Amino acid sequence: MPSSTPDAPLRLGISACLLGEPVRYDGGHKRDRLLSDQLGRWVEWVPVCPELEAGLGVPRPPMQLVGQGQSIRLLERESGRDHTRTLQRFSTRRVRELLALELAGYVFKRDSPSCGIRRVPVFGARARPRREGRGIFAAALCDALPDLPVEDEGRLQDPRLRENFIERSFAFARLRELFRGRWTVRQVAAFHEAHELQLIAHSPGVYRALQRQLAAFAKTPRGEFRARYRAEFMAALAKPASRARTTSALRRAARHFERQLPSRARRELAASIDAYSGGEIALRVPLARIRRHARQLSVKPLEGQTFLEARLDEHLGGKRV
Numbered sequence: 067m068p069s070s071t072p073d074a075p076l077r078l079g080i081s082a083c084l085l086g087e088p089v090r091y092d093g094g095h096k097r098d099r100l101l102s103d104q105l106g107r108w109v110e111w112v113p114v115c116p117e118l119e120a121g122l123g124v125p126r127p128p129m130q131l132v133g134q135g136q137s138i139r140l141l142e143r144e145s146g147r148d149h150t151r152t153l154q155r156f157s158t159r160r161v162r163e164l165l166a167l168e169l170a171g172y173v174f175k176r177d178s179p180s181c182g183i184r185r186v187p188v189f190g191a192r193a194r195p196r197r198e199g200r201g202i203f204a205a206a207l208c209d210a211l212p213d214l215p216v217e218d219e220g221r222l223q224d225p226r227l228r229e230n231f232i233e234r235s236f237a238f239a240r241l242r243e244l245f246r247g248r249w250t251v252r253q254v255a256a257f258h259e260a261h262e263l264q265l266i267a268h269s270p271g272v273y274r275a276l277q278r279q280l281a282a283f284a285k286t287p288r289g290e291f292r293a294r295y296r297a298e299f300m301a302a303l304a305k306p307a308s309r310a311r312t313t314s315a316l317r318r319a320a321r322h323f324e325r326q327l328p329s330r331a332r333r334e335l336a337a338s339i340d341a342y343s344g345g346e347i348a349l350r351v352p353l354a355r356i357r358r359h360a361r362q363l364s365v366k367p368l369e370g371q372t373f374l375e376a377r378l379d380e381h382l383g384g385k386r387v
């Protein structure tokens with residue numbers, strides 16, 4: 067698994083019911099085996115059940131978000147009892163604890179009035195709920211850490227979004243290391259160069275914009291520079307890498323050493339990149355070739371390039387899960 071700190075697993079928060087903990091209102095769970103069993107081998111999960119930890123107990127009456135004028139409340143479905151303040155107070159405290167744990171990402175339970183991150187149903191006067199809410203706890207965490215990679219278990223069933231989430235989580239952990247303590251602009255420049263190919267696969271425009279930011283470092287207050295670099299870097303990675311841009315990053319990597327290859331190996335590498343570009347083979351095939359050549363030829367500019375790190379599907383036995 068790629069990591070800025072290879073000895074430490076990626077630490078991610080998760081809605082506890084997704085790991086199979088019997089914390090739902092009816093005493094059940096929503097175990098997601100992809101998360102608990104497959105990803106669980108690579109990740110240190112930090113499970114949180116906001117409703118249970120806030121003292122609402124198990125079993126408890128089911129709840130929903132209800133729009134009341136400008137405000138959105140968390141109410142018991144049947145009785146209408148209001149738990150908004152309880153959940154908000156709990157969230158403020160728990161988010162503070164989670165900040166200290168330095169999470170690299172968070173997987174939320176979809177549609178939950180406490181944990182959902184997007185399009186949670188909000189009930190009101192109309193017969194049909196509007197899908198425009200955010201769970202109370204999810205909102206508090208996302209407000210405190212706006213650049214933290216977050217996803218819900220529904221979207222993570224898509225291999226492309228899953229790979230992207232894990233990729234962003236590792237990048238977020240590396241960014242945190244970069245800006246820990248007294249960082250220098252040289253360190254940021256080295257970080258930026260190590261992410262050159264990865265950024266190009268996601269958003270070449272942002273790669274160049276961040277380069278301009280680096281050049282203007284002396285004219286920008288440090289705090290502002292850090293906040294902007296972090297936000298724009300994470301926003302760029304949040305755009306899933308397209309096949310065309312990933313192909314361009316592969317070709318850029320190959321240009322560093324292809325002239326040193328015997329003609330047969332050069333042809334095979336080009337064919338492998340073309341086959342990936344045409345959708346015939348997985349990314350891991352040309353990546354493995356590039357890694358091997360880069361290692362054998364000691365290609366300095368490719369040393370430390372995060373784009374060449376092993377992907378999630380390679381760690382899961384070469385299979386898409």
Ligand code: SF4
Pocket residue numbers: 081082083084089090091114115116117118175178180181
């Ligand atoms: S969705 Fe959130 S609040 Fe509901 S049971 Fe799961 S962890 Fe608890």
